[in-house]
Amino acid sequence: MSGEDQQARVEADGAVGALAASGVPVRPGADRDAVGGVVPRWVAEPADADGCAAVAAAAARDGLALVPRGAGTKIGWGAPLRRCDVVLDVSALNRVDHAAGDLVVEAGAGTPVEDLADVLGASGQRLPVDPVVPGSTVGGVVATGLSGPGRMLYGPVRDLILGMTVVRADGVAASSGGRVVKNVAGYDLGKLHAGALGTLGIITSVTFRLRPVPPAAHTVSARADDPARARELVASVQRSHTAPTAIEVDRPAAGAVTVHVLLEGPKDGIRARADEVSSLLPGSSVSEDLPEGWGELPGGPGDTLLKLTSPPARLPAVLDALAEAAPDAGPLPVRGSAGSGVLFSALPSATDPVNAVRAVASLRARVEEATGGHGSLTVLDAPRPVHDAGLDPWGTVPGLPLMRSIKKNLDPDGVLSPGRFAGGI
Template identity: 55%
Template sequence: MVREATPADAVGGRVPRYVARPPDTAAAAELLATAHRLGLATVMRGNGTASDWGAPPSRVDLVLETTALRSVEHAAGDLVVQVGAGTPLADLQTRLAAAGQRLTLDPLVAGGTVGGAVATGLSGPRRLLHGPLRDLIIGMTTVRADGVTASSGGRVVKNVAGYDLGKLHTGALGTLGLTTSVTFRLHPLPEALRIVSAEAPDAETAQRWTHAVLGSGAVPAAVELDSHQAGPLTLSVLLEGAEGGIGARAQAVAELMDGAAVAEGPPARWSTLPGNPDDTLLKISTPLGQVARAAHLVHEAARQQNTTAAVSGSAGAGVLFAALPTAAGAAAVDAVARGLRTALDGGVTVARTAPALADAELDRWGDVPGLELMRAVKQRFDPDRLLAPGRFAGGI
């Protein structure tokens, strides 16, 4: 269960001393209790697809792998599933699909696990209609830094008793505890889907289309914006529902978008992050009325730093991602992020850095509302700062 680490186990350039792979929650709790007594800094890892998100941890003594925490308990009649944190999302969706159901989460990073999705809090296109990942969680089991196990919620949608661990741990990058299992509410698979898409000649047109679609009765499941290398803005609207009425809905949306094309399947890069896996990635949260403008400003800010950007994300939820190429240095990344923070009403974070910039001096977070409250929560859950120390905002 415990082995010596190798350079291949490095997290943010830090090579740990040990790697452990507990088989269940009880073993994980015992392991963390021991690490706590020894003062070992611990970082959680599933398939490693999100290891470079956030800031590099200030130190890593132990990497705790969750890949053995695989289980699926599907209550199909209740539209609920309890799943182990190490379960690959793709495997979970395949099993649910056999019962005509799905976890309405579009994984933005291929190959990820349930625990990795919770740690990053990444939610894909369908968050517009069904809410972000944290809204799909109705229960969770976690282990604190000292080995104490806690659970909240349950296996039925109505059960909301207890401390809402799901809201706290989602997006916390493993700084508050180890998530060992999650209970989600599910949705039936739709009978049919259509994608309505068109290239907008400018940001104003893209914003007008977005406003028209969101204000219509079409009830889109997602409204996505895509813009690569300062090219045209492509707006794609996802519609889901009964086969009988979806054609008319799609045609109505196409008319709102000046005669857009209608397809029965998503485009090639649907539900993927922009750029390449090693690019630096900015996350931009902005009011809905500024989304298209934000995409334009990213390209302009990149051009001013003699680099380029690829942008995509949810025009309907106000969340975009911008990829800066690996060749963009720390100064350029910092300048782009700071410029966008000044120009936009919203948050801009450096969500993931290129490997060469792991230890660069970057203002990754900007001004973080509620930072003191976050620090208080960290103090409550991990007073000795042993879980992924320094990986989250404000050095948490």
């Protein structure tokens, strides 16, 4: 079907007349546009933030459910949508405004993180957010709240946000922080929308604080025979004065755990710091390169992706729980930050859906028990059959009534990514 035929089909549909009248290109949804297995009725492709606002306003008038999309690398994350009428493609929003002298950048939501890194790197600067999912866009990273190894030193992505512009469910643009003067409705949009999975608004641009690119970096790696020994190695580094950027653990399956310590800083002194860390990790090696798989999520396509948080001191108990979580799947891989207590794991795609649901529930209970109620397990992504088998992606969510109140305030008709977040938000 030609582009003109597609547009004619859209305009012929009375229910989407307002969308077509917005002036934004709109086409029928196709299989490649599916969100969690649900093919949208239409896909709108605005060229700028004003176009996003026009589509949102038109969708609101017709009561259409709207789902923002950048590169689509994490489009299925969260719970299944209750409905999906319009996918709003923000990939054209890729403008970058870099104020190098202020160590600040404003980037459109559709900007690929790798492209942003190239722009900043030309000025010797960087956004210290690891692209743990290749191909991610700025909007996708913020909407999922995903942070990699650098989280230990620089904090999660939400802490790097100076300002943000979003389009509300009614099509009104709102900005806060950064280069604007006035906050909107008393909310810190950066904190509010980071990790909200597009359920509170459509992110159109984000302003970040930046860091200089470190002149030098070394990675010290050591193997530990069991989780308890891995924790001892991590604790020894944390007690030192070496100021690591990240302390990561990596275990492909049961058995040995590899501890990686990333050090960054001036060339003078970096080797001495690496040698000091190496002295704390018997049998370790030192490299100027990052280890293979650095910052990447474990698992593969079709796996059930898990995120576990716990106090760093409870690392051995969490690793032990992962080794025993799924009897039919074997020990689970784990990778993540031992320094900040954020780990990732994955149930293999071959796991029976019912058994996957049981494994998640069992592991969640084990994590909560092992951490004295201070840990959690959420399911970031899962195949539709696992969801249909009764998966609870979130578990107990503190503050859920407040979240519902905020959702009702910002999206009273529940048209933004409906059902994708905790509690059916």
